[in-house]
Amino acid sequence: MEGDPYSESGEYLDLLSRGAWRALRVPVGEALRQAVPVAGPVVDVGAGTGLGVVVAAEAVAGAGIVAVEPSPVLRAVLLARVAGVEELRRRVTVQAADVASMRLPAEVGGVMAISMIGHLSPARRAAFFADARKRLVPGAPLIVNLQPPAEVTTIPQTEFASVAVGDRTYVGSGAARPAGEDSVTWTMTYRVLTVHGVVEREVVVDYQWYVLSRQQLLDELAGAGFTASVGEMDVVTATPHD
Ligand SMILES: C[S@@+](CC[C@H](N)C(=O)[O-])C[C@H]1O[C@@H](n2cnc3c(N)ncnc32)[C@H](O)[C@@H]1O
Incomplete structure (x- = not known):
């Protein structure tokens, strides 16, 4: 890998x-x-x-x-x-x-x-x-x-999970864009929110995904x-x- x-x-x-x-x-x-x-x-x-x-x-x-x-x-x-x-x-x-x-x-x-x-x-x-x-x-x-997408396409930013642990909420979202004839690039965003909705931490990662x-x-x-x-x-x- x-x-x-x-x-x-x-x-x-x-x-x-x-x-x-x-x-x-x-x-x-x-x-x-x-x-x-x-x-x-x-x-x-x-x-x-x-x-x-x-x-x-x-x-x-x-x-x-x-x-x-x-x-x-x-x-x-x-x-x-x-x-x-x-x-x-x-x-x-x-x-x-x-x-x-x-x-x-x-x-x-x-x-x-x-x-x-x-x-x-x-x-x-x-x-x-x-x-x-x-x-x-x-x-x-x-x-x-x-798993989506089934073809090379664009997927707008979509939230896929939000889970509260203690007084923080962990939110995962992702967007995809074409990256070649058989793959997309997913840009995944992970945020940790405080109880007031303030972004305390953010991680943004790209990876290739074969459709x-x-x-x-x-x-x-x-x-x-x-x-x-x-x-x-x-x-x-x-x-x-x-
Ligand atoms: C979205 S996670 C799914 C993990 C688990 N199967 C589940 O359903 O909870 C994708 C997994 O594939 C693994 N992975 C990525 N490339 C791989 C490869 N070339 N060979 C084996 N596993 C790989 C990652 O390390 C990760 O654990």
Whole structure:
């Protein structure tokens, strides 16, 4: 991975992702019920702070989980979340790696990559799908989700989360602009507001995001040897076909 897009904003990611995970929990949990834990671990690629790891641990009883996370700041939160619960500490292995450098067993019981696929270039995405196809045992799912935009376009500044903690309110917003034939640049703004609405801190970060339409994703998954369907919250479940 080139650079860490979360080095400055990582402080806010867990807090501001909780709302999204309240909505993702059910569709991702349902998709994970197809996992085959006797064959190998469930792998969470780009596990972030571990909100999805907790969902996986609940959905797939007894499964070993490999949580792959390249960002040191996010990995610190992930490790703290895992360390704080005895059962997670036994079941979850944290890998400091990205999708290109992760080390996985020959057979895995499921792979998830939530809210991260746009970080991968088309070539990297293709390599990831091919690698997952090779390792997933029959019936085991690859779970990804679609996120806007589906095409290269402009998205005006939009607030996506606002959460109060103590007497501060943490607000995340973002705007996107075209950055090439298959990507946009997201400019994300994170603000900490006092009780009087004064901006106490502000972090503004840019990162590249590769766009992907629903049809393009389904076509790529079919080409990689998967049968895929799109469910609630645009959660895509793909299983290997013969
Ligand atoms: C928006 S966060 C989502 C985190 C987590 N999956 C969740 O849903 O809460 C995107 C994640 O993708 C990770 N990521 C970015 N590029 C990556 C890469 N090349 N390989 C693996 N993970 C990557 C980031 O470090 C971050 O954890």
